[in-house]
Amino acid sequence: MKYKNFEDLPVWQDAIELAVRVFDLTAHPQFKGCFTIKNQLERAAVSISNNISEGFERGTTQELITSLYISRGSAGESRSVLRLCERLKRFADLRSEISDLITRAISISKQLRAWCDSLQNSDIKGQRYLTDKTRRAEERRRDREAFFKELAEMRERKT
Numbered sequence: 001m002k003y004k005n006f007e008d009l010p011v012w013q014d015a016i017e018l019a020v021r022v023f024d025l026t027a028h029p030q031f032k033g034c035f036t037i038k039n040q041l042e043r044a045a046v047s048i049s050n051n052i053s054e055g056f057e058r059g060t061t062q063e064l065i066t067s068l069y070i071s072r073g074s075a076g077e078s079r080s081v082l083r084l085c086e087r088l089k090r091f092a093d094l095r096s097e098i099s100d101l102i103t104r105a106i107s108i109s110k111q112l113r114a115w116c117d118s119l120q121n122s123d124i125k126g127q128r129y130l131t132d133k134t135r136r137a138e139e140r141r142r143d144r145e146a147f148f149k150e151l152a153e154m155r156e157r158k159t
Helices: 010-026 035-058 061-087 089-120 132-158
Strands: none
Touching: 010 035, 010 061, 010 089, 035 061, 061 089
16 A cells, blocks of 8 residues: 555554653653653654654655664664663553553554565665656566566466
């Protein structure tokens, strides 16, 4: 399925939901006086969706892959801060919420990795490189493949 807007991407939607839930978590009184942890966690969580959207809008596959890996790094950073919170006594009564956020960050990281893998194994260079000339060349390539496939099927039927 092709997506026209980053807002339609399931991984972007998951990343936004993670950020919303992180902000809900950091609104708890336990984060009062923990500006560094709170700020780091919020910034890392927001960075996930921002990098997905930036890469999507850039127009080349390589820039998208780079942004997705940066986004994946931010998901790891979010998880790391959440793991710290998990171990600090002041957040003991928030462990269930923290655990849920960790699970969500892991899921996002897996989605990003799978997307990167599929892009790295693709010949698509990205929207920026699509011109009338490249579109015609792609159409000819597909026609050629269809012809060879049909030819092979005809040969199989004869034998």
